[in-house]
Amino acid sequence: MIAQAFKTASGGGDMGVEALALCGLSIRLGGVQILHDVTLNVPAGSFTCLLGPSGCGKTTLLRSIAGFAPPASGDIRLGARSIADLPPEKRGTAMVFQSYALWPHMTVAGNLTYPLKLRGIGRAERDTRAEALLDMLGLSGFGPRKVGSLSGGQRQRVALGRALIIDPPILLLDEPLSNLDAAIRRNLRGELRRLQQRLGITTIMVTHDQEEALAMADTIVLMRAGRVVQVAAPQDLYARPADLDAGRFLGVDNMIAGRPGDPVAAATLGFRSMDARIHDAAPENALVRNGTVLDCAYTGGGYHLQLESGAEVISAVSGVPVAPGTQVRVAVPTASLMAFGANQMLLPN
Amino acid sequence: MPTADATPSPLRGKLPGLLLIAPALLAIALLYVVPLARSVIFAFLDQDGGLTTAHLRTAIELYGRDIVFTVLVALASLALISVVSIAIAGYLTLGATPWAVTALRWLYRWPLFIPFIVAGQTARSFLARNGLMNSLLIDSGLMDQATAQSLLDWRGLVLTFAWKQVPFVTLLLAGAMASVDRSTVEAARNMGAGRLRCLIEILLPQVRGTLLVGLILSLVTIMSVLSVPMMVIAGNPTMMTSMMAHRVTYYGDYAVANALGLFSYLITAVAAYAYLRMTLNQHNEGAR
Numbered sequence: 001m002i003a004q005a006f007k008t009a010s011g012g013g014d015m016g017v018e019a020l021a022l023c024g025l026s027i028r029l030g031g032v033q034i035l036h037d038v039t040l041n042v043p044a045g046s047f048t049c050l051l052g053p054s055g056c057g058k059t060t061l062l063r064s065i066a067g068f069a070p071p072a073s074g075d076i077r078l079g080a081r082s083i084a085d086l087p088p089e090k091r092g093t094a095m096v097f098q099s100y101a102l103w104p105h106m107t108v109a110g111n112l113t114y115p116l117k118l119r120g121i122g123r124a125e126r127d128t129r130a131e132a133l134l135d136m137l138g139l140s141g142f143g144p145r146k147v148g149s150l151s152g153g154q155r156q157r158v159a160l161g162r163a164l165i166i167d168p169p170i171l172l173l174d175e176p177l178s179n180l181d182a183a184i185r186r187n188l189r190g191e192l193r194r195l196q197q198r199l200g201i202t203t204i205m206v207t208h209d210q211e212e213a214l215a216m217a218d219t220i221v222l223m224r225a226g227r228v229v230q231v232a233a234p235q236d237l238y239a240r241p242a243d244l245d246a247g248r249f250l251g252v253d254n255m256i257a258g259r260p261g262d263p264v265a266a267a268t269l270g271f272r273s274m275d276a277r278i279h280d281a282a283p284e285n286a287l288v289r290n291g292t293v294l295d296c297a298y299t300g301g302g303y304h305l306q307l308e309s310g311a312e313v314i315s316a317v318s319g320v321p322v323a324p325g326t327q328v329r330v331a332v333p334t335a336s337l338m339a340f341g342a343n344q345m346l347l348p349n
Numbered sequence: 350m351p352t353a354d355a356t357p358s359p360l361r362g363k364l365p366g367l368l369l370i371a372p373a374l375l376a377i378a379l380l381y382v383v384p385l386a387r388s389v390i391f392a393f394l395d396q397d398g399g400l401t402t403a404h405l406r407t408a409i410e411l412y413g414r415d416i417v418f419t420v421l422v423a424l425a426s427l428a429l430i431s432v433v434s435i436a437i438a439g440y441l442t443l444g445a446t447p448w449a450v451t452a453l454r455w456l457y458r459w460p461l462f463i464p465f466i467v468a469g470q471t472a473r474s475f476l477a478r479n480g481l482m483n484s485l486l487i488d489s490g491l492m493d494q495a496t497a498q499s500l501l502d503w504r505g506l507v508l509t510f511a512w513k514q515v516p517f518v519t520l521l522l523a524g525a526m527a528s529v530d531r532s533t534v535e536a537a538r539n540m541g542a543g544r545l546r547c548l549i550e551i552l553l554p555q556v557r558g559t560l561l562v563g564l565i566l567s568l569v570t571i572m573s574v575l576s577v578p579m580m581v582i583a584g585n586p587t588m589m590t591s592m593m594a595h596r597v598t599y600y601g602d603y604a605v606a607n608a609l610g611l612f613s614y615l616i617t618a619v620a621a622y623a624y625l626r627m628t629l630n631q632h633n634e635g636a637r
């Protein structure tokens with residue numbers, strides 16, 4: 001119902017929702033190759049997260065879609081047409097900048113309605129739409145305020161509203177939540193996701209926070225050093241990262257050498273410490289290692305252990321405290337294991 | 350036993366400080382305040398030392414046209430300075446052709462280093478009826494010999510003042526524009542604004558204080574320069590500076606010259622007031 005109100009408030013979707021395709025996109029900035037041959041399909045109406053460590057080229061990729069980083073080679077297609085040669089103002093992509101980039105010399109309502117003014121929409125209608133949008137964003141009555149007087153979360157909403165008011169075919173978000181407090185961030189995460197689903201708008205969001213990406217995305221695009229490493233649904237990415245580095249980035253904190261008797265044959269076995277538990281008797285269908293407890297730390301719900309097992313250190317969890325120096329047996333269910341080959345790539349199962 | 354000396358007088362405590370700034374205060378008083386006050390006072394004194402408005406009336410009667418002319422020339426110059434410096438600073442900030450931006454950055458500054466008197470002289474030989482500009486236009490076939498006219502009137506003044514002051518205002522403006530958050534411009538382009546709209550609706554409002562400072566300083570310069578009107582304009586009406594110099598050098602009439610000076614103060618004071626009001630408004634807005 002709110003989505004309906006919004007649709008009418010923002011003029012009823014004359015652009016429509018469109019798919020985005022990047023074909024062999026390379027970007028050079030200041031003589032340095034930032035993106036290498038990126039190919040990516042973003043289905044219409046989906047929520048895609050670009051995930052990767054800081055400096056891997058996520059913002060550059062987003063900026064190239066918006067038209068601020070000219071491609072050295074490759075094509076960008078929105079729906080059926082190529083937009084790679086259009087200037088930013090002709091692309092119709094709506095971007096929310098990491099710094100929000102609100103116009104400080106305009107009021108909140110001025111910020112929201114300026115895109116409509118650029119489209120030649122009359123004052124009365126601009127005001128009505130801004131009003132409806134402010135209601136939707138939970139900012140009723142904030143119209144005449146200066147943007148300088150808003151809190152971070154409020155600015156973020158205004159920036160989002162400014163992008164949505166033109167009813168764009170695609171929404172680009174550059175770390176929209178990273179400047180906010182943890183609590184607000186968690187709230188807005190759900191809010192943003194629900195809003196995107198209501199409007200059904202094709203959305204690409206940049207983040208370096210894997211938890212955020214897992215919680216929000218339909219599809220996650222994992223990037224590293226200017227390349228796409230893996231494109232997968234959150235569950236798949238979490239359970240089957242493409243290689244050792246991807247696994248480490250996604251919180252696989254144990255990477256140990258495989259041994260002959262292990263349930264899965266692999267050069268390296270990866271698993272998360274929360275899947276590694278202390279057992280008295282070795283269970284079926286599990287990877288088992290023996291070790292000496294080095295350290296035991298309370299983490300709220302339980303205890304986090306560091307074990308020395310041969311030359312390797314294993315992280316594991318336990319419901320009860322274990323004294324350092326104790327000999328223990330740690331087991332990981334086969335289903336939680338990730339098997340990597342000698343070339344560091346995930347082995348097919 | 351406490352004595353009177355034990356409690357230092359307030360003046361004694363401040364004395365070293367006063368001594369430190371005394372030379373500066375003295376210099377300001379002798380070089381600025383006294384001559385300024387003297388010239389204002391002398392504009393209202395008659396020969397016997399009584400108060401009079403006769404000089405003021407003479408000034409208006411004889412030079413009313415020049416005062417109006419001065420104001421109009423100053424306003425036209427400021428308008429031209431604004432348009433050209435906004436265009437240059439805007440191109441320096443938003444330009445998409447790197448070599449053109451670099452070339453412009455090197456070129457636009459050089460009038461800064463040319464004295465007004467040389468600028469006036471150059472303008473004279475450039476803008477006269479058979480000056481360089483008309484010769485070029487006629488030789489290139491863009492203009493007919495018969496329609497050639499001299500620009501050595503108010504237009505010559507406006508062009509010369511603008512030529513000399515545009516680099517200065519551009520320098521200030523381009524610096525201010527460079528420090529504006531770049532993403533605000535990108536956000537506008539992303540929302541569909543072309544470069545020109547970005548310049549006028551996004552960049553300019555964020556640097557209008559700097560533009561105003563540049564224009565006010567230019568106004569004061571225009572009100573003070575004597576060499577340009579002397580060089581460029583022959584007859585009447587002319588700038589007030591020229592008339593003041595004339596009054597002093599030919600008639601030794603300091604009183605009327607001072608009365609004319611009073612009008613200069615008034616004009617620049619209006620500009621200063623506008624500037625102060627604007628900065629105070631901005632300050633209050635920022636504090637709110």
Ligand SMILES: Nc1ncnc2c1ncn2[C@@H]1O[C@H](COP(=O)(O)OP(=O)(O)O)[C@@H](O)[C@H]1O
Nearest residue numbers: 029030032034053054055056057058059060061
């Ligand atoms: N204008 C530029 N010129 C040269 N190098 C740049 C420019 N912009 C970004 N880079 C470089 O590109 C890399 C990727 O940057 P960015 O896309 O901002 O990464 P991310 O958003 O993933 O943190 C970084 O190494 C950065 O230094």
Ligand SMILES: [Mg+2]
Nearest residue numbers: 058059060206
């Ligand atoms: Mg970034």
